[in-house]
Amino acid sequence: MGIVRFQVLVSTIKKYNMSINDFKKFVLFVAKKNVSGANPSPSEFNIATERAYASWVMSQYGNPYEYQPGRPIPRIAWQNTQKITDNLRFLLTRKDFAVNTAGQVTIPDGTTKDINTQIAPKYLHLSSLRFNHIVSKNGSFVSKEVSIDVLRDNEIAGVLSSSINNPTTRYPVCAFYDTYIQFYPKTLQKVIFTYLRTPTVPNWGYTLDANNRPVFAQTGGVNGDSVDIEAPEDAQNDIALRTLEFLGISIREPVLIQYANQASKEK
Numbered sequence: 001m002g003i004v005r006f007q008v009l010v011s012t013i014k015k016y017n018m019s020i021n022d023f024k025k026f027v028l029f030v031a032k033k034n035v036s037g038a039n040p041s042p043s044e045f046n047i048a049t050e051r052a053y054a055s056w057v058m059s060q061y062g063n064p065y066e067y068q069p070g071r072p073i074p075r076i077a078w079q080n081t082q083k084i085t086d087n088l089r090f091l092l093t094r095k096d097f098a099v100n101t102a103g104q105v106t107i108p109d110g111t112t113k114d115i116n117t118q119i120a121p122k123y124l125h126l127s128s129l130r131f132n133h134i135v136s137k138n139g140s141f142v143s144k145e146v147s148i149d150v151l152r153d154n155e156i157a158g159v160l161s162s163s164i165n166n167p168t169t170r171y172p173v174c175a176f177y178d179t180y181i182q183f184y185p186k187t188l189q190k191v192i193f194t195y196l197r198t199p200t201v202p203n204w205g206y207t208l209d210a211n212n213r214p215v216f217a218q219t220g221g222v223n224g225d226s227v228d229i230e231a232p233e234d235a236q237n238d239i240a241l242r243t244l245e246f247l248g249i250s251i252r253e254p255v256l257i258q259y260a261n262q263a264s265k266e267k
Contacts (some may be wrong), residue, residue, distance in 0.1 A: 021216045052242035091196040095120045103186025121197035130192040149173045203227040
């Protein structure tokens, strides 16, 4: 496979925003340039791509390995920079939820319904929690959106027992538990929850030809329909590198840049 073919692959990936089939061709092209041996099976490719994609998403909203004593916020964290926000903007979801009589809201798991009885996407990472506080102003009632502070579990008791910092509808607080969020005061009726949803799992779907070889299938594959990678266009190299690493293929980023630069010169 020559540089002209590589140029077509890169331009096609950009045109269709990470088509899973073109992404697979791209990864296999790079792999062939660096190692010898058989191509990964469809299941091996899908597993490596899924883990690589999950790894890239995590690296954008907050890598736990970057948390260090004395530095509460790592170099890369959700909305730490506009670029990080742009990278994961496609995952940002806003939903309004009714608070039950116990002051709780179920953390969206892909089956949870919002206040409009619409299914809320599965929760991945918190962006913000807000509440519409009704205040009287100049003889009329005005709705004012206020933030809800998210506390650690060991902070709740101190706040609830405080005569100064006791939660109110103007200064509400909450804490996350395994399947729900607990709000104080418990009388909140509705909250605005913005969060990063869990991205769809990419999948290269395929059928078998007469020679029992896997052939790409957009729909109706033996392993399900094909699912493209949800990611910005400029994330393709990073996800490809991570996929190659999971496949056991070592390659440095400058090599991909070299291929891309050479391809652009051939246009």
